[in-house]
Amino acid sequence: MTWSRLQGELTGSKNTIKTSSPALGVTRKREDAMRGSDEQSREGEKSLVEFRSTGGERKEEIDKQRSGGQNGVSTMAQKRKRDEEEKERKVAAWDTGIEKTVEKGKACEEERTREEEAEGMLEEFIDCTHGAYVNGGGPVCDHTASRLEHRGASSSRKMDDIVKDFTEESQENVKTTGEKNQTLLTTCEDKPELLSCIPVSFRISCKCSGSLSRCLGAQEVSRVIGAGLSRLLGWKADLKNPQLEINVHLSDDYCLLGIPLTRLPLANRSYIKITGLRSTTAWAMASLAHIQPGFRVVDPMCGVGTILIEAAQEHKDACFLGVDIDEAQLQKASENIAFAELENRINLLKASSLVLPVPSATVDAVICDLPFGRKFGSRIDMAANLPLVLTEMERFVPMFVGLNCFF
Ligand SMILES: C[S@@+](CC[C@H](N)C(=O)[O-])C[C@H]1O[C@@H](n2cnc3c(N)ncnc32)[C@H](O)[C@@H]1O
Incomplete structure (x- = not known):
């Protein structure tokens, strides 16, 4: 409800005098109501006098009818009192109604102002972001x-x-950020040397x-x-x-x-001569093994030895054994190990991982990159033989709890 609507309602009312002031309108309305009531009273008195002047039985009869048999003067006084009370009640009710309407109007007006402010903020935000796209x-x-x-x-x-x-909170943040950005932009525009540096x-x-x-x-x-x-x-x-x-x-x-700090790929290694498994992956696998000082670590399908080299680089107090069935792979692993100067800590062995010549319960950790695809595949059906491979690993690693498998 707005002031204009409230005024419209007041204007449409029968007894209201057009006014721009709601308070004045209320007062006049009340006066009108009172005036109307006075007129009614006067009309009542006039008709009573007329009636009295006619005198006789008719008067008494009507008095009796109206007052239930009481004296006519006291009836008039009571009627007047009732009229006055009724008048006061009406005025009070009118005042309360108007006050409530005015209060409601004020609350609505405030709410609308708040909504308009919020809309303005949002529009500002949208303008600001669009400005960034279009002017950028x-x-x-x-x-x-x-x-x-x-x-x-x-x-x-x-x-x-x-x-x-x-929401309101973030709108405020956006506004602040926008101001900061504007400052930064102004700084760069004012001092072009900042841009050149x-x-x-x-x-x-x-x-x-x-x-x-x-x-x-x-x-x-x-x-x-x-x-x-x-x-x-x-x-x-x-x-x-x-x-x-x-x-x-x-x-x-x-x-x-x-922001990358180097242009070199993270997987690049100065100590790897022949690449096998991506070095970052090999490093991550070695980390998952939680190697401790004094650990004996086995890679039963070591290929060119990438995992062992990564692990040995990180853990200087552990010793490592690499096993592979393929002689060519072992040759490359040997070259890599020599290149990384880790010969005294990494040993190689040609064998099948299905029957490893390793005594039971002598190994602390197994890290394995299982065969997959053509390049890194196996001559045997690895999927069918996987249970056997795992059983063999379990034999020589007493605390064997799982394996990271890459197919
Ligand atoms: C995925 S490659 C390992 C690659 C290695 N992580 C690297 O960085 O070079 C799997 C290796 O398992 C070997 N292999 C396949 N079957 C084997 C088996 N039964 N016993 C032992 N090694 C096996 C393959 O010769 C191959 O080198």
Whole structure:
């Protein structure tokens, strides 16, 4: 209920004088009500006098009818009193009604003001983000913005939900961040030397996972972030030969941002001559074995020895045995071990893992990369023989609890 509506209602009322002041309207209305009631009383008295002047039985009869047999003067006094009481009650009820309406109107007005303020904030936020797309970096960003705007209904709904999630609190944060970004931008614009000392060409690699990936594409997110960096820091996107690689992983629960510190792949090893299993995987498998000082560790299908070398690099106080059925593989393993200068800690043995010449209960840990595919396969049916292989491992590892298998 707004003031204008309240006024409209008051104006439509029979006894109300048009006024811009609700309080004045109420007073006049009350006066009108009272005036009406006085007129009624006067009319009643007049008719009574007329009646009295006619005198006689008729008067008494009517008096009796009206007062139930009481004196006519006291009946009049009672009637007046009743009229006055009724009048007061009506005025009081009227006042209360108007007060309630006025209060309700005020509350509605306040609520609407709050809603309008919130809407304004949200519009500001949406304007701000769209500004980032459109002003950020030429056609790519425009394209992104239009694609985001012209998505299907379901995607729009998702976007709506995402925007809706920015409640009053986050709206405030967005506003603050926007101000900060503006400051940063102004700083860079004011001092171009700042930009020249940040010689950054960059590329963004983005990955979206979870339900988020259904409404946001990795390329779109990359473009939006890239446009923001270009706009705020003056960095230049270079997809072929960037100085800086920025990795982003957006999921439902978190946003992970990473900057690789080296261009070399993490799996690169200076101490491996002939590569076998990816070194990072071999290192992770060795870590899972929880090798302790003094441990005897066996890889019963060691190939070129990658797992053993990774484990030996990490655990200087343990000793290692590599077994393989293939002579050529063992030859390469031997080269690798010599290259890594680990001959005194890693031994090699040619044997089948189905019957290993290892005494029972003499080994502390087994790490194995089982045969798979053509290149790393086996001459025997490994799937059929896997129970035998595991039984054999269980024999020489007393605390054998499981195996990491890679097929
Ligand atoms: C997946 S490859 C291991 C690769 C190794 N992790 C590396 O980094 O080089 C599996 C190895 O198991 C060996 N192998 C297959 N069957 C075997 C068996 N019955 N006994 C022992 N070794 C076997 C293959 O010669 C092959 O080198």
